[in-house]
Amino acid sequence: MEKIVPAKTIINATKIATPAQKRLITKAYNIAEEAHRPQKRRSGEPYFVHVSAVAHILAEIGMDTETVIAGLLHDVVEDTPITLPEIEQQFGAIIKQLVDGVTKIDDKTSNNQKMTEAQYLQKTVRAMTNDVRVIVIKLCDRLHNMRTLGALKPHRQKEISQETLQLFTPLAAQLGMWELKSELEQLCLQYINPIAHKELTERVKQQNTQYNTHFTHIMDQLTAVFNTANLPLTIRPHKRNLYSLYKDEYQKDTTFSEGAYPFTLHILVETIPQCYEAMGIIHQAFRPLQGMMMDYIALPKDTFYQSLHTSIETPELEQLRIQIRTYEMDYYARLGLAGYWQNQHHNSEIREQLDQRLQHLRDMIQPAEEADSPEKYLESVIHDIDENRIYTKTPRGDYHDLPRGSTPIDFAYRIHTEVGDRCRGARVNGKVVPLDYQLQSGDVVDIYTITQGGPNLDWLDESLNYVHTNRAKTAIRNWFRKREKQENIYEGRKALDNKLKQLNVSDQEETYVNNYKHPAYDNHDDLLEAIGGGKITASEIVTNAIENANVNPSRPAAPDNVPLVGVRGYTPKLARCCKPQVGDDIVGYITRNTKLSIHRQDCSVLNQRPADSIQERLLSVEWSTGTEAKVLVIPVELSTQNRTGIMGEVGMAIAKENVNMSDVHITTQNANAKFYIELEVDTFATLSRVLTKLASIDGVNKAQRMTTESQNGK
Numbered sequence: 001m002e003k004i005v006p007a008k009t010i011i012n013a014t015k016i017a018t019p020a021q022k023r024l025i026t027k028a029y030n031i032a033e034e035a036h037r038p039q040k041r042r043s044g045e046p047y048f049v050h051v052s053a054v055a056h057i058l059a060e061i062g063m064d065t066e067t068v069i070a071g072l073l074h075d076v077v078e079d080t081p082i083t084l085p086e087i088e089q090q091f092g093a094i095i096k097q098l099v100d101g102v103t104k105i106d107d108k109t110s111n112n113q114k115m116t117e118a119q120y121l122q123k124t125v126r127a128m129t130n131d132v133r134v135i136v137i138k139l140c141d142r143l144h145n146m147r148t149l150g151a152l153k154p155h156r157q158k159e160i161s162q163e164t165l166q167l168f169t170p171l172a173a174q175l176g177m178w179e180l181k182s183e184l185e186q187l188c189l190q191y192i193n194p195i196a197h198k199e200l201t202e203r204v205k206q207q208n209t210q211y212n213t214h215f216t217h218i219m220d221q222l223t224a225v226f227n228t229a230n231l232p233l234t235i236r237p238h239k240r241n242l243y244s245l246y247k248d249e250y251q252k253d254t255t256f257s258e259g260a261y262p263f264t265l266h267i268l269v270e271t272i273p274q275c276y277e278a279m280g281i282i283h284q285a286f287r288p289l290q291g292m293m294m295d296y297i298a299l300p301k302d303t304f305y306q307s308l309h310t311s312i313e314t315p316e317l318e319q320l321r322i323q324i325r326t327y328e329m330d331y332y333a334r335l336g337l338a339g340y341w342q343n344q345h346h347n348s349e350i351r352e353q354l355d356q357r358l359q360h361l362r363d364m365i366q367p368a369e370e371a372d373s374p375e376k377y378l379e380s381v382i383h384d385i386d387e388n389r390i391y392t393k394t395p396r397g398d399y400h401d402l403p404r405g406s407t408p409i410d411f412a413y414r415i416h417t418e419v420g421d422r423c424r425g426a427r428v429n430g431k432v433v434p435l436d437y438q439l440q441s442g443d444v445v446d447i448y449t450i451t452q453g454g455p456n457l458d459w460l461d462e463s464l465n466y467v468h469t470n471r472a473k474t475a476i477r478n479w480f481r482k483r484e485k486q487e488n489i490y491e492g493r494k495a496l497d498n499k500l501k502q503l504n505v506s507d508q509e510e511t512y513v514n515n516y517k518h519p520a521y522d523n524h525d526d527l528l529e530a531i532g533g534g535k536i537t538a539s540e541i542v543t544n545a546i547e548n549a550n551v552n553p554s555r556p557a558a559p560d561n562v563p564l565v566g567v568r569g570y571t572p573k574l575a576r577c578c579k580p581q582v583g584d585d586i587v588g589y590i591t592r593n594t595k596l597s598i599h600r601q602d603c604s605v606l607n608q609r610p611a612d613s614i615q616e617r618l619l620s621v622e623w624s625t626g627t628e629a630k631v632l633v634i635p636v637e638l639s640t641q642n643r644t645g646i647m648g649e650v651g652m653a654i655a656k657e658n659v660n661m662s663d664v665h666i667t668t669q670n671a672n673a674k675f676y677i678e679l680e681v682d683t684f685a686t687l688s689r690v691l692t693k694l695a696s697i698d699g700v701n702k703a704q705r706m707t708t709e710s711q712n713g714k
Contacts, residue, residue, distance in 0.1 A: 001045055002148070004033075005052035013059035014068055021065040028072040028091065029055075035080035043151040050144055051075060057140040061180070061338040067133045070098035074137055077103045094131075101127030101134035102141065118374035121167065125381055129362045132337065135171055139180060142168050146187040154191075161188040167378065170385045174361055176305055176336025185243035193246070200242045214316040215263060222265075225285045231277060234268040238323075264321040268330050272297060275308050275324045282322060286312035289319060297325070299391060299399055305333055361385075367470035370477065380470045390441040405468045406439050409459060412447045413472035420472060421479055422449040434696065436465050454479050457495050461537045463689045480534035489525055492532030499538040502691050503684075504705040505546070516545035519605050539692070543685040572621070575599045575606075588619035596621075633662050634687055635706040638675035641699035642668045650675060650700075653693045659686065676706075 007029040011022050032051055039047035055071035063071075069091060076082040077099060084103075088096035104120040128135040142164060149157050165188050172181035190197040215237050222235055240263065267278055275297060282288075292311035300306045307325040314320055325333065332339045340354040368380035386403050392411060393399045400414045408428070413420030425448040426433055439445065455476045459466040467473050480488065500510055514524065518541070521527040530536045572588065575597045580586050585601040598621060599606045606614070640646055647666065654661060654677075663678040681687045687705065694703040 001043075002049050002053070004046060004049050005056040010052065010056050010059050010068065010072075013056060014065060015059075015062050017065050024091065025065060025069055025072070028069040031082070031090070032072045032076055035076050035082055039079060041148070041151065043148065047075075047079070050148070053144045054137070054140050057143060058137065061136075061140075061177070061335055063133065063136060063338055063341065066095055066098065067137060070095050070102075070133070071137050071140065073099050074102045074141060097127075097131060098133055098137065101131065102137050116374065118378055122374040122377045125365060125368075125378075129365060132175070132358055132361070133341075136175070136177075136337065139168060139172055139175075139177065139184075143180060143184060143187075146184060149187070149191065157191040161191040164188050165192070166382050170382070172336075174364070174385055176332065176340075176357075177338060178305070178336060179334045182241045182243075186241045189243045189246055196246055197242060200245055204242070204245070214314075215265075217316065218314055218320065219265070221285070222267075222282070225281055226278070229277075229281050231269070231274060231281065233274070233278060234327075236266040236268065238264045238266045240264060264323060266330070267322060267324045268327050269324070270326060272326060275326065278324050279308050279310060282310065282312060282324075286314055286320075288312055292319075292321075297329075301391075301401065307333065363471065367474035370470075370474050384470050390439055390443075392439055392441070392443045392445050395444055395446050402439065403469060404438075407437060407466060407468055408433065408435055408439065408445060408447060409467050410469045410472045411439060411445045412449075413469070413475050415447070417475045419447055419449060420475055421454050422452070423447050423455075424450050432698075435459075436693075457491070457531070457534060457537065458692060460534050461539055461689075461692070463539070463685065464692055477534045480532065483533070485529055488529045488532030490532065492528035492530065492538070495531050495538040496528065496541065499542050499688065502695065502704045503542060503688060505542070513542055513545040516541060518544075539685065539688045543683070543688055546684055572596045572598050575603065586621055586623070588621040589614065590617045590619060633678045634681055635676065635678050636687075636691065636694075637702075637704060637706045638677070638694060638700055639702040640673045640675065640697075641701070642671050642673040643699055646673070646697070646699050647675075649697050650677075650694060653697060654679070654690060657686070657690050657693060659690055 007026050010029065011017065011025050014022075014025065017025065029052070033048050036046070036048045036051060041047055041050060051072060051074070054074065055068050058068050058071045073082075073087060073091070073095070077084055077087070084096055084100055087099055101124055124134060124138050145160070146164060149160060152160070164184055169181050169184050169188075172178075172184065219235050219237070226233055226235075267282075269275055269278055279293075289311040292309070294309040296305060296307050296309065306329045307323045309321070309323055311319050311321050337354070337357075340350055340357075364384045365381055367384065368377045371377040371380050384403060388404045389401045390404050390406065391399060391401050394415070398415075400411065402410055402414060406414075408426035409420060409423055411426075412423040423435070426435065426437070427446040427448075428437060428439065428443050430444075456466075457480070458464055459476055460473065467476065480491075483491070496513070500513065505513070516527075518527050518530075518536075520536075521530055527536075527541065531538050531541065573595060574580055575589075580598055580600045586598055587601050587606075589597045589599055589606060591597055596619065638650065640650075651661070660680040661677055662680055663676075665676040667674045667676075679687065679690060681690070691703045691705065694700055
């Protein structure tokens with residue numbers, strides 16, 4: 001059973017504390033210990049075991065006395081009669097704000113009700129933008145909870161572990177707190193995939209002796225080489241955590257023999273020039289592996305991390321990973337923000353680096369404020385703090401990190417909002433690329449802009465994949481919202497007309513579109529303003545209106561008697577608002593009269609309802625095995641320039657959307673060409689997306705659906 005950490009131990013672990021500050025720590029310790037004395041954890045231990053452990057972790061990683069005191073008090077408002085005003089009176093406004101940021105109670109409510117988990121996490125992340133120490137306290141709180149998660153039921157262990165990997169380990173990575181992140185990941189693995197955790201633990205244990213022998217021999221060789229070169233340094237074997245091995249072997253489908261080795265070597269030197277000297281010596285003594293060298297000293301990560309990475313081949317090992325850095329870099333690599341926070345008052349350069357990093361983190365999180373619910377807020381934060389990032393640069397050599405999946409438009413908005421607003425094209429590594437091109441690490445990106453104008457409404461169409469980051473999406477929406485209402489109505493009408501023309505709709509179909517009633521807007525002008533303002537896309541309105549009217553040329557809505565799995569005795573009925581079709585991702589909704597309504601998971605009507613009011617009514621359902629989607633062949637026509645390569649670009653664009661061509665005819669006349677293509681599509685929305693992508697190809701003058709009349713006249 002874990003014991004309470006004594007106050008003296010916490011004080012001794014606090015790196016810098018005056019006598020007065022030590023007395024404040026003791027005071028907070030005594031108040032918290034007395035307030036929590038009646039409480040027990042699920043394990044049966046005194047609750048103060050957890051509180052004292054969190055404060056001790058904060059002290060050990062080098063946080064200041066204010067943070068340590070807030071760690072001692074982090075649960076008193078939530079779980080005891082102590083209030084925030086009392087904390088402010090005893091310890092001051094700063095500590096009160098830190099405690100408030102990690103308290104799962106909305107102090108503005110009169111009944112003092114606890115928040116939902118999503119509301120609480122939203123509050124904590126928001127508080128972090130004002131004082132980053134809030135999230136450090138929460139990370140240490142989560143670390144100790146993960147260390148003691150064994151007392152909970154298995155389903156809660158898995159839920160908490162998944163949440164930790166989604167939100168807290170990426171936050172720890174963004175703050176450069178690699179040691180804390182590594183421990184969190186390893187603790188999570190045993191709950192999210194216990195079989196993999198057991199297999200890896202046993203395999204590493206079995207191979208430890210073999211690898212220790214190899215490492216001893218390699219370290220002896222390296223030591224001799226460095227001694228000959230008269231380069232003083234420290235060689236330190238580093239055991240990779242199990243989660244890192246898990247990602248290599250289970251998620252990347254590699255094995256130990258392909259690179260998932262349980263050890264790396266860390267080489268520590270005094271100066272930056274010695275880092276490069278050490279790498280040169282290593283590459284002379286051992287064969288370096290091509291493409292495995294990364295210079296995070298010249299190109300530091302936005303997460304405080306600096307180091308040289310390389311991999312070598314030895315007679316004993318196919319691949320040995322080596323990291324080379326200074327002792328100072330190693331200190332900050334382990335502690336990240338905590339190390340910078342501790343030294344910021346003694347070094348103006350460190351303070352400047354810390355300010356830049358925290359501002360970058362605020363910029364990443366700020367777009368989430370556009371979300372209309374705590375759940376969507378968290379989705380936005382998780383999306384943009386994902387540590388799976390790429391590193392790109394401008395032709396002048398300015399580096400920018402972005403989430404994997406980002407496009408040139410995301411890159412443009414990362415540089416500056418005005419650059420993004422006026423972006424009209426891009427070259428990547430000297431070659432022209434489409435604006436939906438997914439950037440890769442190392443890409444040199446050159447953005448072409450116009451002198452005036454703004455973004456394109458199509459960029460907000462999620463199906464077109466022009467924009468990946470919430471930062472860019474928020475900036476685009478803000479640009480459109482600043483326009484006058486009448487201008488937005490005009491632009492919305494123009495966008496709708498262009499989409500109707502592209503899809504070559506009949507008079508009857510156009511009538512359905514003009515009479516379409518969207519549940520979120522009172523009248524047609526409001527709907528047009530929303531389109532012009534970037535809140536909803538013209539493609540979404542046209543496809544929904546025509547599909548809901550049952551006149552679309554795509555597959556028909558599934559009949560109510562289509563077999564479903566998971567209905568639990570209910571008689572299902574397909575929702576009229578979104579008309580789910582076989583193959584769509586669906587969800588069941590139990591209505592007030594206890595009937596089961598089947599919706600598409602992306603149903604705008606269902607998703608506009610408050611999440612907390614419908615959660616208990618949702619039922620997981622799916623189409624039965626053997627139920628097949630119907631596909632209809634739709635003829636489309638392209639008018640293009642008659643230039644070399646355009647046929648391949650058209651075929652590539654269609655294939656990229658996973659759409660098949662059942663027939664193709666091409667005619668040419670001088671400098672012009674016409675394509676007649678029969679597309680096999682599943683939904684009207686798919687047809688709209690493909691036509692928009694085809695119209696964006698350089699040299700395509702028109703891309704539209706063909707009517708019966710135009711087919712007869714072709």
